[in-house]
Amino acid sequence: MPLSSAQVLICGAGPAGLALACALHDRGLTVRVLEQADETVLAQPPDDGREIALTHRSRRLLQGLGLWQRLVDIAPLRRASVRSSGTRLPLPFAAAGQDLGWLVSNRQLRAAAWQGARERDVTLCCGRRVVGFERGTLAVRLTTSGGEVHEAPLVVAADSRFSPLRRLAGIGARYQDFGRSALLVPLEHEADHGGLAQECFLEGHTLALLPMTGRRSSAVWTVANADLPGLMAMGDDRLAAAIEAAAEGRLGPMRVAGARHAYPLVAVWAERFAAPRFALIGDAAVGMHPVTAHGYNLGLYGIEALSRRLDAARDPGELGPLMAYEAEQRRAAGPLYAGTNALVRLFTDDRAPVLALRRAVIDVARRLPPLRAAITRRLVDA
Ligand SMILES: Cc1cc2nc3c(=O)[nH]c(=O)nc-3n(C[C@H](O)[C@H](O)[C@H](O)COP(=O)(O)OP(=O)(O)OC[C@H]3O[C@@H](n4cnc5c(N)ncnc54)[C@H](O)[C@@H]3O)c2cc1C
Numbered sequence: 191m192p193l194s195s196a197q198v199l200i201c202g203a204g205p206a207g208l209a210l211a212c213a214l215h216d217r218g219l220t221v222r223v224l225e226q227a228d229e230t231v232l233a234q235p236p237d238d239g240r241e242i243a244l245t246h247r248s249r250r251l252l253q254g255l256g257l258w259q260r261l262v263d264i265a266p267l268r269r270a271s272v273r274s275s276g277t278r279l280p281l282p283f284a285a286a287g288q289d290l291g292w293l294v295s296n297r298q299l300r301a302a303a304w305q306g307a308r309e310r311d312v313t314l315c316c317g318r319r320v321v322g323f324e325r326g327t328l329a330v331r332l333t334t335s336g337g338e339v340h341e342a343p344l345v346v347a348a349d350s351r352f353s354p355l356r357r358l359a360g361i362g363a364r365y366q367d368f369g370r371s372a373l374l375v376p377l378e379h380e381a382d383h384g385g386l387a388q389e390c391f392l393e394g395h396t397l398a399l400l401p402m403t404g405r406r407s408s409a410v411w412t413v414a415n416a417d418l419p420g421l422m423a424m425g426d427d428r429l430a431a432a433i434e435a436a437a438e439g440r441l442g443p444m445r446v447a448g449a450r451h452a453y454p455l456v457a458v459w460a461e462r463f464a465a466p467r468f469a470l471i472g473d474a475a476v477g478m479h480p481v482t483a484h485g486y487n488l489g490l491y492g493i494e495a496l497s498r499r500l501d502a503a504r505d506p507g508e509l510g511p512l513m514a515y516e517a518e519q520r521r522a523a524g525p526l527y528a529g530t531n532a533l534v535r536l537f538t539d540d541r542a543p544v545l546a547l548r549r550a551v552i553d554v555a556r557r558l559p560p561l562r563a564a565i566t567r568r569l570v571d572a
Contacts, residue, residue: 196222196313197506199332199342201320201495203232205296206472206489207348208303212255213493215310218502223312224340226319232304239374239451240296241400241408243267243387243483249292251490252302260302264336265293265403270383274537274548276393280554285566289385292406293400299486304435307475315340320349323358329507330467343507344500347470351458351477361462366531368455370538371418372480373411375450377430380442383407385485389481390436391537391548396481397436406447409433412478412538418452459527464516467507469496475501476523483529492519 198208198214203225211221225232244252261443267288273280283290307314322333323345330345332355347355356363383401390397395411411433413421421429426446434444458477463470471490495518499511536548 193513196220198222198344198346199224199330199340200346200348201225201313202330202347202349202353202472202474203227203304203307203316204348204350204472205238205299205303205486205558206493207346208300208307209252209255209490210309210346210348210471210493210497211312212257212303212306213407214495214500215307215312216255217500219500219506221312222340222342223314224318224320224334225314225316227316229314229316232300232314232316233298233308235297235304236279237295237297237449238322238449239376239408239449241265241293241402242296242299242486243400244294245487246288246291248487251494255306257299257302257306260305261294261298263295263298263403265401266326266385267291267293267387267401268448270387270389272389272552273391274552275370275390275545277552280388281555283566290387290566293402296486313315320355320358323355325359325467333357337367343467344504344512345468345475346470346496348472349474351456351473352462353470353474356460356474359465359468360458361470363460363467364459366457366459366479368457368479368534368538369415370412370455371415372453372455373409373418373421373450374453375409375411375429375433375446376406376448377409377433377441377444378404378406378447379434379444380405381440383441383540388437388440390435393540395436396538397433398481399433399437399441407441411436412455412481415454422450422452423544445448453480457527457531458491462516463492463519464509465513466509466512471496471514475519476527478527479530479534482526484526484530488526491522495519495522 197219200223227284271280278427318334324331329341331341388399398410400408430444457479478485496515
């Protein structure tokens with residue numbers, strides 16, 4: 191017998207799936223979440239090295255769900271600068287009188303979303319890996335590896351950029367493999383970062399230094415896949431010295447202050463974000479390259495768009511509202527996705543003419559304050 195007490199069944203208790211569960215619950219819908227990981231892991235997520243930059247709009251959305259209030263370690267992002275090897279001066283970004291955004295560890299976001307869902311009447315079924323999908327006229331059935339069957343009028347895939355449920359539902363996706371990986375490592379340093387995030391596009395690699403609370407930064411070092419094993423094996427002192435040199439000593443002497451994590455850089459764009467009685471959210475819909483720091487932000491905008499269109503008094507699996515969600519989210523995400531991938535191509539291509547072009551882009555943008563102000567407004571108002 192299928193278990194069928196919920197109006198919406200979400201596959202995946204990551205930060206997107208859990209925030210959606212909270213948002214739908216607050217609109218009066220009954221929600222069940224199926225997650226393959228154990229409850230202990232979700233309640234106290236391990237450090238995964240990710241420091242997530244959040245926009246003003248995301249902060250408002252998280253506040254509306256009562257999740258922002260649960261975060262304790264929040265680093266303000268006051269300024270940002272971008273430079274490319276060969277540019278004399280960096281391209282600066284700042285917003286008069288306000289922060290550009292905030293940085294919060296993914297671990298905290300996951301824990302806050304878990305607590306939010308636990309305190310609401312959301313049914314959380316952990317240790318359940320979804321392996322089967324069957325669409326009926328009135329409901330979708332999901333089967334877990336343990337043989338349980340769950341059904342609901344609407345099923346949402348929130349099961350990562352490599353979404354097994356998206357594939358089971360027959361929805362394709364375009365993958366862009368950048369052939370690179372990001373090495374993440376926290377560092378302590380002598381100088382104050384002043385809330386400055388630095389993005390340095392160097393020849394053959396890219397280094398971002400993201401401000402954390404105190405005199406700490408998270409280094410995101412993007413290298414060709416072949417170079418990753420060497421960096422992972424490097425001793426702490428050598429790694430800190432290499433990052434210090436790439437950052438041209440701007441933050442003073444550095445020390446490795448935690449574990450390293452690596453992520454292959456693959457962007458994903460699902461061919462559909464909605465289908466009969468089915469929707470995709472978070473990375474399952476759009477998996478962004480992290481350089482523009484928009485993956486979870488877009489996930490939150492999609493959660494807001496989907497939950498706004500669902501009405502507890504009606505069938506949540508009705509196609510009309512789901513298609514409206516898809517159209518809105520594709521409009522919001524499309525330009526950012528395409529723009530981010532184009533930026534990555536431009537700033538990681540080290541052939542001489544392209545290097546000259548990216549230096550020119552930075553120099554021109556530096557001399558055009560209105561352009562920088564427009565980009566900054568986009569960050570702050572997004
Ligand atoms: C290096 C890096 C830096 C980033 N920086 C930023 C940033 O600065 N700003 C920003 O906005 N975003 C950033 N992101 C993106 C952000 O981390 C993601 O968008 C976000 O974590 C995605 O959340 P999610 O819930 O969609 O997916 P996930 O976090 O991947 O969660 C998916 C969940 O589904 C579960 N699952 C998978 N398959 C199944 C199954 N078959 N059955 C049941 N459960 C299943 C998994 O166990 C997992 O719990 C960054 C990403 C990376 C890699």
